[in-house]
Amino acid sequence: MSERIKNRINKVNILDKDELYRRIHPNHHINERISSAAFRSTRAYCISVDIAKLTTPKKSIGNHIGYWLSSILAGFVRGLELDVHHDPEPENYAHGMIEGNITKAKSKKLAKEATIILRKDKKSNNYHNTANATPPRRPHQK
Amino acid sequence: MNAYSQVEQKDTSLPFSKEKKEFDEGVYTDVYWPYIIVGKRKITILEPYYSIETEARFSNNSYFVYFFNMPNHVLPIKTPRSLYHSDKETWVNATWESTIEITHNIYNDIKRKINELTKLQKNWNSYNAKKISKSTCLRIITFLDNLIELINYRRLSLLSPFVVPCPNGSIQLEWENNKKELEVIIPCRKNKPIEYLRSFEDFYEEGLINSPRELVNHIMWLKE
Numbered sequence: 239m240s241e242r243i244k245n246r247i248n249k250v251n252i253l254d255k256d257e258l259y260r261r262i263h264p265n266h267h268i269n270e271r272i273s274s275a276a277f278r279s280t281r282a283y284c285i286s287v288d289i290a291k292l293t294t295p296k297k298s299i300g301n302h303i304g305y306w307l308s309s310i311l312a313g314f315v316r317g318l319e320l321d322v323h324h325d326p327e328p329e330n331y332a333h334g335m336i337e338g339n340i341t342k343a344k345s346k347k348l349a350k351e352a353t354i355i356l357r358k359d360k361k362s363n364n365y366h367n368t369a370n371a372t373p374p375r376r377p378h379q380k
Numbered sequence: 381m382n383a384y385s386q387v388e389q390k391d392t393s394l395p396f397s398k399e400k401k402e403f404d405e406g407v408y409t410d411v412y413w414p415y416i417i418v419g420k421r422k423i424t425i426l427e428p429y430y431s432i433e434t435e436a437r438f439s440n441n442s443y444f445v446y447f448f449n450m451p452n453h454v455l456p457i458k459t460p461r462s463l464y465h466s467d468k469e470t471w472v473n474a475t476w477e478s479t480i481e482i483t484h485n486i487y488n489d490i491k492r493k494i495n496e497l498t499k500l501q502k503n504w505n506s507y508n509a510k511k512i513s514k515s516t517c518l519r520i521i522t523f524l525d526n527l528i529e530l531i532n533y534r535r536l537s538l539l540s541p542f543v544v545p546c547p548n549g550s551i552q553l554e555w556e557n558n559k560k561e562l563e564v565i566i567p568c569r570k571n572k573p574i575e576y577l578r579s580f581e582d583f584y585e586e587g588l589i590n591s592p593r594e595l596v597n598h599i600m601w602l603k604e
Contacts, residue, residue: 263505265497268542268554274563274577275544275552279507282548286507302506342563342577343584 248331249324250292254313257290258322258334259298260352262306272308277348278340285336289324293332295356304359308352318344487528490553493543494520500545509547513568520551520566523574527592539602557602564595 252258266276279285288298290309299307312322320338327333336348497512504511541553541564549568554561563577574589576598589595 261506263509265500265545266505268544273542273544273552273554275546276505278547280510280548300506305506342565342575342586343579346561346563346577346579346584 249326250289252289252312252322252324252334254311254316256312257309258287258312258315258336259290259293259295259355260285260287260308260310261299261302262308262352262354263302264304267306272306272349272352272354274342274346274349276308277345277352282340283337285340287322287334287336288330288332289334290332292324298332299356299358302358306354306358307356309355310348310352314351315348318347320344487524490524490541490543491521494551497543497545497551504545505547507547509545510549510568512545512549512551515570516549516551516566516568519570520553523566523592527595530592530596539599555599555602560602562598562602564589564598 260276262272262276266273277285287310290298295307299305315322315336318338320336320340322336323334325333325335494517498514498517500509500512502511503509539555539557541555544552544554546552546565551566553564553566556562560580561578563579565575565577567574574595576587576589576595578585578598578601589598
């Protein structure tokens, strides 16, 4: 049986309390917050994520230097009338999809709600785990 | 020695009226008193300033003041000053804010950031993002040219936006001020409209921007 077929059979249910990981490119870091553009895709109706319970933060962020790893609850995503489901890929069993009418406002809400849990330092290529840190606040601009 | 006598000693050829304490219209250099024009109106500053080296433009409520030859380190940015409004024949409090210099610096910075985005390769965000094309960059710079021209004409100041690439090849400008946020998306396709999103706490509004004038209105909303 091929890996693709195996993956298709072994899809898991995503509960509201499950976390979803999304990598955040350095161009989407604005001070200590995430740009809404980080929660948009080449296609208007779906965004790729990793299902946290099927992977680890380090594995999810991979070798992407300078990236942040953000986490958001599946329940919050569903509250925006978006679908969340497990969508395993041949090289990434933890792959999931957020699907639906992803408007600019919804991307903005996702970005605001997401918490940065890991940072891959550009200079030292080290990981900085911020999972227990206070969620980043938007700087107050005068 | 008061400021009047300093001016008289500096340049006796200036058309300066000691009684009225105001200058006639014209261009002056090395002037100790600030020189003010608003169309054909004459406006006098109550307190004297030292000579300035670069031209700056200031706004005070609905009218504008020009200063010549004043060094920036003594320039009172955003400091209340009393101002005599010759039309209204009354003294008013003024808040000074350099507009033209700030606008030009921000624009050059934005242009540089936009051009840097063309260096992003395909899949730059690890989620199959498209490259940002030079034509998209050119389109946004042209749009900004029109915006800057309109801002200068209306003597407004431009807040500095963040320049953000979008995965579908578009470019997004983001402004934030006092918890209000404005996003403007310049599309990668020529025939697609420019879109915006305004947000403030639980308020979200999306729409299209059909002209730089509409964007100026949204920027004004940010600054309210």
